[in-house]
Amino acid sequence: MTDKSSKIHLRWGIVGLGQFAAKWANDVFSNYRKDSVHGQHVTHELRAVVSTSSLSKAQQFVSLLNGTDKQPVLYDSYQKFLEDDEIDIVYIAAPNAFHYKLAKQALEAGKHILVEKTFTINYQQALRLQEISARKNLLVVHGVWTRFLPTTKKLVEVVENGKVGNVRRVHADLSHNCSYDSNSRLFNPELGAGVLLDNLIYSITWTDLLLLSKTATSPKIYSWSIKSKEVPEIDVSTSITLLFDDSLASGTATGSFLIESPRESVLIEGDKGYIKAGRTSRPSYATFISSDGQEEQLELPVIEGIGYYYEANAAAIAIGYKQNDLTEYPLKDTIRILQIFDQCRLDNGIAFPESVEDL
Numbered sequence: 001m002t003d004k005s006s007k008i009h010l011r012w013g014i015v016g017l018g019q020f021a022a023k024w025a026n027d028v029f030s031n032y033r034k035d036s037v038h039g040q041h042v043t044h045e046l047r048a049v050v051s052t053s054s055l056s057k058a059q060q061f062v063s064l065l066n067g068t069d070k071q072p073v074l075y076d077s078y079q080k081f082l083e084d085d086e087i088d089i090v091y092i093a094a095p096n097a098f099h100y101k102l103a104k105q106a107l108e109a110g111k112h113i114l115v116e117k118t119f120t121i122n123y124q125q126a127l128r129l130q131e132i133s134a135r136k137n138l139l140v141v142h143g144v145w146t147r148f149l150p151t152t153k154k155l156v157e158v159v160e161n162g163k164v165g166n167v168r169r170v171h172a173d174l175s176h177n178c179s180y181d182s183n184s185r186l187f188n189p190e191l192g193a194g195v196l197l198d199n200l201i202y203s204i205t206w207t208d209l210l211l212l213s214k215t216a217t218s219p220k221i222y223s224w225s226i227k228s229k230e231v232p233e234i235d236v237s238t239s240i241t242l243l244f245d246d247s248l249a250s251g252t253a254t255g256s257f258l259i260e261s262p263r264e265s266v267l268i269e270g271d272k273g274y275i276k277a278g279r280t281s282r283p284s285y286a287t288f289i290s291s292d293g294q295e296e297q298l299e300l301p302v303i304e305g306i307g308y309y310y311e312a313n314a315a316a317i318a319i320g321y322k323q324n325d326l327t328e329y330p331l332k333d334t335i336r337i338l339q340i341f342d343q344c345r346l347d348n349g350i351a352f353p354e355s356v357e358d359l
């Protein structure tokens, strides 16, 4: 990280050069200035990319990018890439199964990290990364981009200001109708497959923000999964309900590979009315319906581009100000969610090969 005349300048390296990493990089490097809060204060540079397959794959990846000023350095060795002193932060966009090992190596090499969802396969891996990052004083960001969007923040603020009254029920769904493909990261257990780790991280974000983060007591956890016919150890539909007896509230997170989510997939119900909003991962519209049936369109900020750049800017600000955690999404929130996911996996027999679960 360098500080150019009070601007925070962050130099990125990317591992996991798939379709998603290209989409993310194009949005971040082209659009980060559109974040009205941080866009004038922060600059980003793509310093390097590494392909674990070949240098030509890395070359092909950078040819898909726009918005990057300089030609990034290309690597085909993760070790050599991590030795590059001009990389401040590693963006890890490999399939879930590889997040933990890539993240651990990056932290050990002294790099900050932004890890795609879902952070790790299990709770123990997340704890281990937390311990290393604390020891090395490094920032760890879990890239649930929803958390960083101004629209999400606005909705949370509206609820905290009492719009729906006391929150009694939160429900969010993220579902996509996905065709079975044995090689895809969605269905291959060796890549960390299944809907729990692919989609529920977004759905549970709403319960986490509105209920779980507001209480010190542990909720009761109930879950069910429909397992894949083709790969019985992974889930294709899952629902987790958290019961908060003290506040008379419940939060349900659902996801499926068998259907598409409804348009308004977030429902926040209170004793004064309810809000329905969409989409779960990128809210951009919301309506409030009061208990007496009056409808009000809620005004949400406009997100230009896709919006992955909000998490990148949050990382830059934290690193620039030498904070090793984020206010928007402290690592402890990810860890408590992974503990719930572990419980859901246990209840429903969702299993991965040992090599994927290992520390």
Ligand SMILES: NC(=O)C1=CN([C@@H]2O[C@H](COP(=O)(O)OP(=O)(O)OC[C@H]3O[C@@H](n4cnc5c(N)ncnc54)[C@H](OP(=O)(O)O)[C@@H]3O)[C@@H](O)[C@H]2O)C=CC1
Binding pocket: 015, 016, 017, 018, 019, 020, 021, 050, 051, 052, 053, 054, 057, 058, 093, 094, 095, 096, 098, 102, 116, 117, 118, 143, 145, 185, 198
């Ligand atoms: N935030 C969001 O909106 C979204 C996030 N994602 C997340 O992004 C991640 C990647 O998804 P996607 O692009 O679809 O995945 P892909 O299956 O396309 O894999 C991405 C790349 O990871 C690299 N890779 C494969 N195996 C390994 C390995 N053993 N070690 C290191 N790198 C490996 C490969 O690149 P190479 O061979 O060049 O190293 C591959 O092209 C997932 O964690 C997913 O959950 C996905 C979609 C949306």
Ligand SMILES: O=C1OC[C@@H](O)[C@H](O)[C@H]1O
Binding pocket: 117, 174, 198, 281, 282
């Ligand atoms: O990670 C993701 O996968 C599913 C998408 O619907 C969602 O927007 C995206 O962030």
